[in-house]
Amino acid sequence: MLFQDQDFPALQSLGFSEALLPALQAAPWHDGARLARLCALHRDQLQLHDTEGTLPARVRPELQRQLAAADQSLAVGDWLLFEVDASGQAWAYAQLPPLNRLCRRNPEGFRQPLVSNVDLALLVMGLDHDFNLARLDRYLVLCHSQALPCLIVLSKADLCADLPARLAPLYGHLAHSHALDVLALNGTAAADSAAALAPWLRPGQTLVLLGSSGAGKSTLANALTQSVSQQTGTVRADDSRGRHTTTARQLLHCPNGACIIDTPGLRALQLDADARQVDAAFDDVQHLSQSCRFRNCRHQGEPGCAVREALPEGRLRSYQKLQREVAREQMGPLERREAVSVWKQRSREARHKLKLKHGD
Numbered sequence: 001m002l003f004q005d006q007d008f009p010a011l012q013s014l015g016f017s018e019a020l021l022p023a024l025q026a027a028p029w030h031d032g033a034r035l036a037r038l039c040a041l042h043r044d045q046l047q048l049h050d051t052e053g054t055l056p057a058r059v060r061p062e063l064q065r066q067l068a069a070a071d072q073s074l075a076v077g078d079w080l081l082f083e084v085d086a087s088g089q090a091w092a093y094a095q096l097p098p099l100n101r102l103c104r105r106n107p108e109g110f111r112q113p114l115v116s117n118v119d120l121a122l123l124v125m126g127l128d129h130d131f132n133l134a135r136l137d138r139y140l141v142l143c144h145s146q147a148l149p150c151l152i153v154l155s156k157a158d159l160c161a162d163l164p165a166r167l168a169p170l171y172g173h174l175a176h177s178h179a180l181d182v183l184a185l186n187g188t189a190a191a192d193s194a195a196a197l198a199p200w201l202r203p204g205q206t207l208v209l210l211g212s213s214g215a216g217k218s219t220l221a222n223a224l225t226q227s228v229s230q231q232t233g234t235v236r237a238d239d240s241r242g243r244h245t246t247t248a249r250q251l252l253h254c255p256n257g258a259c260i261i262d263t264p265g266l267r268a269l270q271l272d273a274d275a276r277q278v279d280a281a282f283d284d285v286q287h288l289s290q291s292c293r294f295r296n297c298r299h300q301g302e303p304g305c306a307v308r309e310a311l312p313e314g315r316l317r318s319y320q321k322l323q324r325e326v327a328r329e330q331m332g333p334l335e336r337r338e339a340v341s342v343w344k345q346r347s348r349e350a351r352h353k354l355k356l357k358h359g360d
């Protein structure tokens with residue numbers, strides 16, 4: 001086996017896990033090929049990290065075609081096989097099937113991978129204007145749909161005058177969510193935030209930082225890698241909307257051997273999930289709905305609704321909004337056309353009734 005030529009512990013320090021061994025054994029090894037992790041991606045230019053360091057590479061057209069045919073594309077965190085041609089150019093020619101992959105839908109409805117092969121997500125949200133529970137619910141569904149453990153990291157705690165008052169609604173909101181923990185910290189105090197997160201950084205593990213632009217992801221990445229490799233941007237004081245400073249997903253290394261993938265802030269996170277996955281991420285709704293008076297209660301004002309009674313309103317609103325959204329996504333073009341024609345028919349009828357009522 002060619003991969004045994006490479007230093008296995010060194011591969012583990014790049015986040016290689018034993019669960020990938022079967023895929024590695026089944027992979028199409030060419031003479032002289034090597035295994036590397038994709039650590040940055042700019043259009044068709046790849047930055048790979050193998051046991052000897054980083055190197056630029058390109059994607060073989062055959063791999064590109066293969067991925068396109070499977071409605072897939074590469075993502076930071078992928079494990080790739082590459083070979084170097086006579087001119088010294090490195091070419092990635094095969095991808096190990098990822099163990100997990102976070103994706104979103106772009107505005108045109110196409111699946112867009114965010115990262116692959118991650119062990120823990122840090123959902124970063126600022127305790128300034130960035131704070132938004134509905135957005136957090138969305139990220140929680142994203143992680144849950146991939147069985148990915150996640151930690152909620154609230155940055156900018158230093159800007160918060162009354163932290164306990166700020167956190168109370170969050171605890172109520174997320175009482176039954178699957179988040180492992182909630183940490184509030186000041187990302188600019190690098191040593192303190194690295195210490196707070198240290199228990200979650202294990203050697204060989206890959207973490208991904210997710211959150212909107214300006215939330216403080218790169219600041220945290222710097223704290224954790226103890227470097228200034230990630231440029232951070234200033235946030236306009238009036239609306240605390242971040243400038244987009246992280247332009248590509250990047251894989252970084254922590255001194256203790258964990259890997260971190262910093263991602264550019266997402267303006268919108270359109271879920272790539274179905275109704276069942278949304279249900280599964282809202283355990284609290286499922287649990288409470290067993291006590292609703294009606295078995296098919298939709299928690300929309302029916303009498304005896306245990307969900308409306310016990311769940312914070314915002315959490316239920318999130319659930320219903322996400323369910324509507326994924327239902328729309330799941331419709332095929334025919335169903336969508338049918339839904340539109342039903343809606344048009346209804347509005348014609350309503351207009352007709354109105355005319356009759358007003359007698360004109």
Ligand SMILES: Nc1nc2c(ncn2[C@@H]2O[C@H](COP(=O)(O)OP(=O)(O)OP(=O)(O)O)[C@@H](O)[C@H]2O)c(=O)[nH]1
Nearest residue numbers: 156186187214215216217218219232233245246265
């Ligand atoms: N006071 C305070 N400022 C912070 C904290 N975390 C981040 N900042 C500041 O917020 C701004 C944005 O932080 P970044 O780390 O660049 O945000 P980001 O999430 O990486 O943003 P993108 O790269 O655009 O996705 C910078 O000016 C940081 O110094 C914090 O905990 N407290």
Ligand SMILES: [Zn+2]
Nearest residue numbers: 292297299305
């Ligand atoms: Zn109900």
